[in-house]
Amino acid sequence: MEDRSLLENINRHITLTENECALFLSLLKKKKIPRKNKLLTQGQLCDSIYFVDCGALRAFYLDVSGKESTIMFAVKDWWVTDMYCFINILPAMLTIEAIEESTVYQLKKNDLEKLYQTVPQFERFFRILMQNAYIREQLRVVQNLSMTAEERYDIFVKKYPEVANKVKQKQIASYLGITAEFLSMIKRKKL
Template sequence: MEYDIILRNISKHISLDKQEAAYFISLLKEKKVPRKGMILREEQLCKEISFVVSGALRAFYLDKTGRQSTIMFAIPDWWVTDMFCFINQQPAMLNIEALEDSLLLQLQKEDLDQLYIKVPKFERFFRIIMQNAYIREQLRVIQTLSLSAEERYRIFLDKYPQVAKLVTQKQIASYLGITPEFLSMIRANKAGKTIS
């Protein structure tokens, strides 16, 4: 297994010496997930955080009626988990599925806690990752409250063009909080008029 991609991801925020990098790598578990395979189901204990080496994942919430709401996507070089449940070691609220055959590197919660003790700079790394995730979600909520569906769709395409190529219209619609039919109307709107 080649670990360059995850070490480059970490080097964006902290520097590791060879011994620290080797210790970190020793904690990682490789997981191959087939398309439509689940890495987490609601009510299952959320024990790990996953780094996407290849493939793509989708985290979604399933309501009592069976309706799916996509919370986030994860593509190569991204981290994904049900963060609240991972940190608090509680049953998951989210489901996480592979959108295509995927290769992950996973870090168990107890190993992460040991990593913080043995290589304290990882606290800084994961703090930055969590801050960035919080900022991204806060902006998404504000956009949902203040922008039209058409504007949110344009922002999604601009910000995540690689994700848009991998996912279905239904999954994009559930991420934007609209129906697939309404998304079809937005896509078909050639005149450039905003749909509210």
């Protein structure tokens, strides 16, 4: 079954009937995103959430001076969007770009609302996703406040081993809140 990884992701938290699975899958749109192409662009209306079937993406904020700050990475089996803008159906604050050729499943906000009405278990599923995302972000903030850049880099490499080898050093540095030069020093020290 082509959608197996997506359904396995769902089945970790809720159990669906065949009809509920069919309804859910009917609301999704599969998209292939070539490397360096954008799935969502800052300023574009954010009305979708995406499940990463394969590949890797990066969400970043671009400030008025053109400086990019990486907010998160999304790899196989992760969900990604600009959550604040998705929930409120606003223009995106973030850009989401494919680090490598990727395949995602798109779920529109209005279809998610239909799912909540038709299959109430999906409220539980997405609540769990939101809780986990909130916990992840809270831990990241605490780590940024309490740990050295080297410790944060070590955690990053352990948490995202497949990403660490796929992305540019400056993207990892911006995620960690340090300069690419400082990250180079950290990496040299570890050799």
